[in-house]
Amino acid sequence: MTEKLNHKLDVSKIKTLKDVKNVFECMNLYASASEDNEQYQLLKEYFTIPNPPSEFKFEYPRKSLEEIQEEFDKKIDKHIEDVEYKFAQLKYHQEYQFSKKITKIIEDIEYAKKCGSFPLNLTGKLNYSTNLGVSSTISTNASFVVRGNTGVGYYGVDNGNYRFYMDMKPNVVFRWFVKLLMGFEWRDEK
Numbered sequence: 001m002t003e004k005l006n007h008k009l010d011v012s013k014i015k016t017l018k019d020v021k022n023v024f025e026c027m028n029l030y031a032s033a034s035e036d037n038e039q040y041q042l043l044k045e046y047f048t049i050p051n052p053p054s055e056f057k058f059e060y061p062r063k064s065l066e067e068i069q070e071e072f073d074k075k076i077d078k079h080i081e082d083v084e085y086k087f088a089q090l091k092y093h094q095e096y097q098f099s100k101k102i103t104k105i106i107e108d109i110e111y112a113k114k115c116g117s118f119p120l121n122l123t124g125k126l127n128y129s130t131n132l133g134v135s136s137t138i139s140t141n142a143s144f145v146v147r148g149n150t151g152v153g154y155y156g157v158d159n160g161n162y163r164f165y166m167d168m169k170p171n172v173v174f175r176w177f178v179k180l181l182m183g184f185e186w187r188d189e190k
Helices: 017-027 040-046 064-116 173-182
Strands: 002-004 032-034 144-146 153-157 161-165 184-189
Touching: 173 184
Parallel strands: 144 161
Antiparallel strands: 002 032, 153 161, 153 184
């Protein structure tokens, strides 16, 4: 007969060092020991035999496979509906953006038929002044100006279309390095 070693250790029987050694030898046994095993008596001496195994019980009632399958199907269906809804929103947004761009192109073509040329894309000049105002002058040539309180000169890029005005004139070494490394030329205000 084979019994499982799910027995509890009787600590009251361990009194000497030899008892500790015997307990460790009992632990060396396999998961089950038969009664004809030579160490079975030793095992019986230190462990409480028989110890009825406790039955493993679930706290919650177990669900059947059909219930689990139904729950899984509901979750998958909800996830699919969410994804379809998000794709529908994305499709609507993309169609709206496409419609706006096509409408703009058609308006530009109609303007070109009427006036003989496409409308100009105008850019404004940006003025940095004491009140941080932006000027409302519109020009067809792109220029960008940043101006301080007083302008003793400016760094010009692209033939002066982009200007950064300075209140103090930088020294010669700084101006030389800026020109060498970044290609910005210093121009004194006239």
